[in-house]
Amino acid sequence: MPELPEVETVRRGLLPVMEGKVIAAADVRRPDLRWPFPDGMAARLTGQRVERLRRRSKYILADLSSGESLLIHLGMSGRMLISGAPLGQFHHDHPAPEKHDHVVLDMEDGTRVTFNDARRFGAMDLMQTADAEAHWLLASLGPEPLGNTFNEDYLIDRLRDRNTPIKTALLDQRIIAGLGNIYVCEVLHRAGLSPKRKAGRIAAPRVAGLVPIIRDVLAEAIEAGGSSLRDYRQADGELGYFQHTFRVYDREGQPCQTPACHGVVGRIVQSGRSSFYCPACQR
DNA sequence: ATGTGTTCCTGTCCGC
DNA sequence: TGCGGACAGGAACACA
Numbered sequence: 001m002p003e004l005p006e007v008e009t010v011r012r013g014l015l016p017v018m019e020g021k022v023i024a025a026a027d028v029r030r031p032d033l034r035w036p037f038p039d040g041m042a043a044r045l046t047g048q049r050v051e052r053l054r055r056r057s058k059y060i061l062a063d064l065s066s067g068e069s070l071l072i073h074l075g076m077s078g079r080m081l082i083s084g085a086p087l088g089q090f091h092h093d094h095p096a097p098e099k100h101d102h103v104v105l106d107m108e109d110g111t112r113v114t115f116n117d118a119r120r121f122g123a124m125d126l127m128q129t130a131d132a133e134a135h136w137l138l139a140s141l142g143p144e145p146l147g148n149t150f151n152e153d154y155l156i157d158r159l160r161d162r163n164t165p166i167k168t169a170l171l172d173q174r175i176i177a178g179l180g181n182i183y184v185c186e187v188l189h190r191a192g193l194s195p196k197r198k199a200g201r202i203a204a205p206r207v208a209g210l211v212p213i214i215r216d217v218l219a220e221a222i223e224a225g226g227s228s229l230r231d232y233r234q235a236d237g238e239l240g241y242f243q244h245t246f247r248v249y250d251r252e253g254q255p256c257q258t259p260a261c262h263g264v265v266g267r268i269v270q271s272g273r274s275s276f277y278c279p280a281c282q283r
Numbered sequence: 284a285t286g287t288g289t290t291c292c293t294g295t296c297c298g299c
Numbered sequence: 300t301g302c303g304g305a306c307a308g309g310a311a312c313a314c315a
Contacts, residue, residue, distance in 0.1 A: 058309080074308090076292090076307070076309055077307085171310095227308080273307095273309095
């Protein structure tokens with residue numbers, strides 16, 4: 001999926017077309033994605049103004065005038081596509097939805113927002129805005145890595161005594177919410193830490209050092225509009241460009257970027273996922 | 284309570 | 300070209 005920077009980029013792209021705007025019509029074209037859509041989703045979206053469009057971890061939340069919030073998760077391949085009001089000015093003049101266009105939102109001004117998700121690991125749900133934090137998908141999420149509650153003391157505490165590799169620990173959304181496979185690989189490379197190191201066996205100062213690295217990598221990626229791999233694009237169709245600055249992710253066999261390091265990027269599989277790293281400078 | 288492997292689904296790419 | 304297998308940004312779930 002889109003990881004935190006990609007989701008934030010999608011949110012920012014949707015902001016001008018959704019926030020403060022009314023959903024004139026909702027077309028729910030299949031009963032489910034990863035899970036069934038909530039009962040009456042189309043009717044519960046129709047006529048609602050989007051009061052606020054916010055993000056929690058890799059989830060987008062649209063707070064509606066009804067007091068409900070729409071939760072959007074993009075899974076691995078989800079995209080939110082924006083198309084402008086057609087010349088005919090009526091939403092039925094938009095081109096017909098394509099394969100994998102599962103939910104179509106027509107805004108009152110004629111702009112169309114389409115949730116497209118080939119692999120269907122994505123999700124949508126509705127809940128009371130007041131109860132959003134308690135939603136089962138959000139309840140056990142750890143702190144936002146760019147927020148204040150994520151800090152050195154917190155991370156040292158959470159990694160203490162963990163027997164799992166640091167790679168796996170940083171992917172655990174209960175410890176820190178928003179990192180995915182790309183950014184964990186990049187963070188560990190910048191930190192000079194092997195993905196195989198047991199989380200609980202890393203000295204506290206090194207764990208502390210991860211905190212600003214995580215913040216920097218995510219902030220840089222957001223600044224770059226996320227990473228465009230395969231099918232991911234920003235909501236407006238633009239490509240992000242952070243992928244050009246990957247130091248290890250998807251660079252197996254290529255030279256390590258660390259100054260004076262003559263290592264070669266390798267790939268191992270950890271809990272079923274590829275870890276890219278330099279065996280020479282990540283220890 | 285932790286840690287690991289499997290699973291959902293479609294599309295793409297690579298080697299034969 | 301066709302076909303099979305590996306792999307893909309996530310994360311819930313079942314099981315040791």
